[in-house]
Amino acid sequence: MDVVLDILLRLAFWLLLAPLLPGIITKVKAWVAGRRGPPVLQLYYDLIKLWRKGVVLSTAVSPGHVAGPAIAWVAIVGAALLLPAGPAGAPLAFRGDALMFVYLLALARFCTSSAALDTGSAFEGMGAAREVSYAVIGEAALITALLALSVQTHSISLTTMLAPPAAGSGAALLAAGLFWVLLAENCRVPFDDPTTHLELTMIHEVMVLDHSGPPLAAILHGAALKLLLFSVLLAQAVLPMETLSPLAAAGELGASILVITVGVGLVESLLARLAFRRVPLLLTTAFLLNLFALLVAWKGGRL
Amino acid sequence: MTNTLNLFIGLAMGLNLVALASSRLPSMIRAAALQGMVLGILPLLIEHDFQWMVGLVAVGTIAVKGFVIPHLLRRALRAANIDREVKPLIGFVPSLLLGAAAAVGAVALGGALPLLPEHAGSLLVAGSFATVVAGFLLLMGRSKAISQVCGYLILENGIYLFGLLLIRSTPLLVEAGILLDLTVAVFVIGIIMDRIQKEFDTLDTNKLTSLRE
Numbered sequence: 093m094d095v096v097l098d099i100l101l102r103l104a105f106w107l108l109l110a111p112l113l114p115g116i117i118t119k120v121k122a123w124v125a126g127r128r129g130p131p132v133l134q135l136y137y138d139l140i141k142l143w144r145k146g147v148v149l150s151t152a153v154s155p156g157h158v159a160g161p162a163i164a165w166v167a168i169v170g171a172a173l174l175l176p177a178g179p180a181g182a183p184l185a186f187r188g189d190a191l192m193f194v195y196l197l198a199l200a201r202f203c204t205s206s207a208a209l210d211t212g213s214a215f216e217g218m219g220a221a222r223e224v225s226y227a228v229i230g231e232a233a234l235i236t237a238l239l240a241l242s243v244q245t246h247s248i249s250l251t252t253m254l255a256p257p258a259a260g261s262g263a264a265l266l267a268a269g270l271f272w273v274l275l276a277e278n279c280r281v282p283f284d285d286p287t288t289h290l291e292l293t294m295i296h297e298v299m300v301l302d303h304s305g306p307p308l309a310a311i312l313h314g315a316a317l318k319l320l321l322f323s324v325l326l327a328q329a330v331l332p333m334e335t336l337s338p339l340a341a342a343g344e345l346g347a348s349i350l351v352i353t354v355g356v357g358l359v360e361s362l363l364a365r366l367a368f369r370r371v372p373l374l375l376t377t378a379f380l381l382n383l384f385a386l387l388v389a390w391k392g393g394r395l
Numbered sequence: 396m397t398n399t400l401n402l403f404i405g406l407a408m409g410l411n412l413v414a415l416a417s418s419r420l421p422s423m424i425r426a427a428a429l430q431g432m433v434l435g436i437l438p439l440l441i442e443h444d445f446q447w448m449v450g451l452v453a454v455g456t457i458a459v460k461g462f463v464i465p466h467l468l469r470r471a472l473r474a475a476n477i478d479r480e481v482k483p484l485i486g487f488v489p490s491l492l493l494g495a496a497a498a499v500g501a502v503a504l505g506g507a508l509p510l511l512p513e514h515a516g517s518l519l520v521a522g523s524f525a526t527v528v529a530g531f532l533l534l535m536g537r538s539k540a541i542s543q544v545c546g547y548l549i550l551e552n553g554i555y556l557f558g559l560l561l562i563r564s565t566p567l568l569v570e571a572g573i574l575l576d577l578t579v580a581v582f583v584i585g586i587i588m589d590r591i592q593k594e595f596d597t598l599d600t601n602k603l604t605s606l607r608e
Contacts, residue, residue, distance in 0.1 A: 261402060261405060370418075372488055373416060373487050373488055373491070376488050376491050376492065377412075377416065377491070380412060380491065380492075380495045383495060383499070384405075384409075384495075384498070387498075387499055387502060391502065391506075
């Protein structure tokens with residue numbers, strides 16, 4: 093019984109906290125631009141509104157169009173449950189769960205893009221093609237980062253991997269690399285503009301154009317959850333929290349998530365979206381940063 | 396001490412990749428200049444007790460590589476009035492990956508070489524190989540004359556890095572001679588660039604491959 097309650101509490105933490113992050117980012121952007129901006133809780137209102145609406149389906153779609161976002165959402169929630177949340181640890185931890193984490197995220201991406209292809213619209217097919225072609229390098233960067241953590245801690249379980257020994261030059265490289273991965277995976281500004289509706293430049297937004305009602309709510313909530321997921325991953329991959337008391341560690345985790353979110357907002361306000369042909373170069377940079385973190389972890393004590 | 400040294404050499408190795416990835420000539424010049432300055436500080440870190448000669452070498456290197464040569468290059472850029480886009484023969488992503496592979500290989504090679512015990516823990520050899528390869532990549536993979544000068548500078552930085560292994564036994568004259576050679580070489584290349592510009596109306600060295608009467 094305790095186990096069930098524990099998992100339910102964690103689920104509530106992940107699911108309820110996630111929509112806050114995009115709200116904070118929007119608020120930071122509004123603040124930098126000198127506007128008042130929508131309320132921080134705007135995404136919660138949007139989700140409730142969407143959940144109450146009906147679904148409008150095109151005549152061309154198969155049941156996969158509705159199943160796609162649902163499976164993607166479940167996969168992201170599963171990935172969130174694999175990730176240790178600060179001092180509380182992870183509810184599901186086993187040897188090799190880092191691989192499971194990567195594959196769950198890949199499954200989510202596959203479902204979103206196949207649901208987009210399912211509409212039969214050439215426009216959404218283009219978005220799906222862009223998404224998966226950038227994911228090739230983005231995933232390589234993420235896997236390299238996990239590999240660096242794994243070499244650093246001699247473990248392939250996320251709970252041990254995300255307790256780094258001490259901050260150093262490797263941690264700095266990893267932080268920079270993972271931050272770029274976070275921006276790319278969550279379709280934030282230098283890679284993709286979440287607010288754009290200009291067909292030439294959209295990536296993620298294209299794929300969700302034909303979704304409505306509860307499936308759209310699942311996609312939006314899944315995207316927010318993914319942002320929280322990557323922030324937690326980044327914070328725990330870099331900051332050593334072993335020695336702190338549980339309360340201090342939780343505080344540190346919360347503060348670092350806030351810092352990352354505000355950082356994303358600042359990046360979005362200060363940087364322009366990159367031209368398409370420059371995106372692979374930037375993703376390769378993220379990959380190389382993680383590769384050098386791997387090199388530092390590999391050489392570890394001997395350098 | 397070794398840690399600070401390795402941090403600076405790592406910075407120089409990162410600047411190699413910045414130079415390989417930069418798509419505009421001014422940013423490439425800036426990367427090469429910054430690398431020269433970073434390497435200029437290194438002799439001060441290697442020598443434990445301060446000597447005026449080593450200090451002189453450091454100041455000279457920083458001044459020549461960080462200010463004089465970039466200034467000459469920028470002036471050439473302005474005078475020749477050329478397009479600032481770099482024209483890659485090897486694309487940016489492949490050259491970045493090649494540069495990174497060279498860095499990883501250099502670290503592995505540096506670990507395998509029989510070095511003096513005092514150099515065993517440092518990145519000097521690895522950084523030098525990686526920088527030399529990055530310089531060659533720039534020389535081969537970019538078609539504008541100015542980017543080739545940057546490649547030449549980075550190549551020289553790699554050789555300088557290797558020379559730091561022998562800093563105790565190299566006299567000041569050699570260091571000064573290298574710096575002088577470098578400055579003269581950049582002068583000469585500047586003149587050549589001027590000639591190429593006058594002759595062909597462009598600095599694209601691909602034009603030099605076809606012979607004409």
